[in-house]
Amino acid sequence: MAQAIQLHQVTSLKASCNQCSLSNLCLPLAIEENDLDRLEDIVQQGRIYNRGEHIFDQSTQVRSCFAVKSGSIKTSIISENGEEQVTGFFMPGELVGLDSMSSENYACTAKALERTSICEFPVNKLEELTLKLPELQHHMYHLMSQEIQNSHQLAMLLSKNTAEERIAALLLSLSSRFRRRKMSPTNFSLPMARNDIANFLGLAVETVSRVFTRFQNQGIIRARGREVELLDVEALQMVTRDFARQGGQ
């Protein structure tokens, strides 16, 4: 009998939210132990996407929002004239697609930056569930409001800060998000290309490159391609006029 269980069932059984190492970062953190199975009932766990693969596309019908399980993704919006604006980078435990919750069509496109594992929550089922679990509803509101705040911070960064300040802020944001995931906050590998950084921060690639080398010459960081080491975090914070922006989720 047990041997007759199909493979995908086995997978989904063993990869429960219960046992997920991200349960203190992801949606489970807002759910009582006893209610966790109700979340597991609606989640589709850990599908793998290869680098460059799309998780969803702008203007297609919304079905789900997603949580990064491992790897990382970027979201971006594309305007009529074809210009792209990267709107965010997402790391394990973070929820993607909140800007499309309860909308007809996705407001952005989500793309895997590397080999990435993604959990999927159908929006209609999630909405039903949050009606029954007040804590979860509260958490959803909280996540969405934080997403608004992040985006406002980005707007501020874009309109008020120099290239150096923007890049310092990004490095610090990444650093604190790596720390929260028990990875080195000073020694990490950027999941995204210079191009994505530039686009996200409203700069030209060349400018990003120049700032990286300038920081390097000043002994603030060491960078070889995507490998980055923060040598002087204090100095980075000095560059960033606004210290409060290390947000993320």
Added chain:
Amino acid sequence: MAQAIQLHQVTSLKASCNQCSLSNLCLPLAIEENDLDRLEDIVQQGRIYNRGEHIFDQSTQVRSCFAVKSGSIKTSIISENGEEQVTGFFMPGELVGLDSMSSENYACTAKALERTSICEFPVNKLEELTLKLPELQHHMYHLMSQEIQNSHQLAMLLSKNTAEERIAALLLSLSSRFRRRKMSPTNFSLPMARNDIANFLGLAVETVSRVFTRFQNQGIIRARGREVELLDVEALQMVTRDFARQGGQ
């Protein structure tokens, strides 16, 4: 007996959501006629704020979110170093404070741009209510996701567009929002100062001024102080590379 009712009770009785002229723009639009009294139970209606008065302040404890009933307000965040970033302008029927829903403290400051009437929804009661009214929960998710989208659009505007494009986009956004409120989309009075426009769009006041006069010389608009007339909407849309951004709520 009836004569003994106190004045503020009379006021709150007659100013019900039921009869509010904004019921098709504001929260009531997501609520069945029969359930409307449940919203009225939690709302504090129509307090008046004078020009420049604060509705709430960044970093103070969150109690409520708010709906503009008449007049208009602006929200802004202030960073450590004291720099302000205007994050939005709100017109009648629009909800303010979504970026602070289910957070400890307000993420921004809201200020009346003119004499303004505001309805107040205590967040804890609103959360309780959305548990009971699925449509209302859905609507809240929708509003918040749209707020994220708007903010992303703003980020795009700030990072990709020239001064002229940004200002054209703002004028078109205001225009379409006036239209939705049955006011002239081509002939209106700006609720905000040039300074606020400049700050919102990441420009210097002088630049805003220059672009206004340039548009005027081209015959696209007519502007005398805050009075604006859009003479050639098509031309404005041509200036804005991205046509899709006339958003608002």
Added chain:
DNA sequence: TCTCTCCATTGACTGACGTCAAGTATAGCA
């Protein structure tokens, strides 16, 4: 009606960053 103050406009100058162009490293793949 007259100030006073705040807001808006205009001009001259400067600088940070974008653009263009070329060259170099890196990664994916046969």
Added chain:
DNA sequence: TGCTATACTTGACGTCAGTCAATGGAGAGA
């Protein structure tokens, strides 16, 4: 292992919008 495409870096130059400074105008209050 080598090849090709892509990503990254560096330099020279131009420009859009910011800054500084001065002036003009409009509304608030006496």
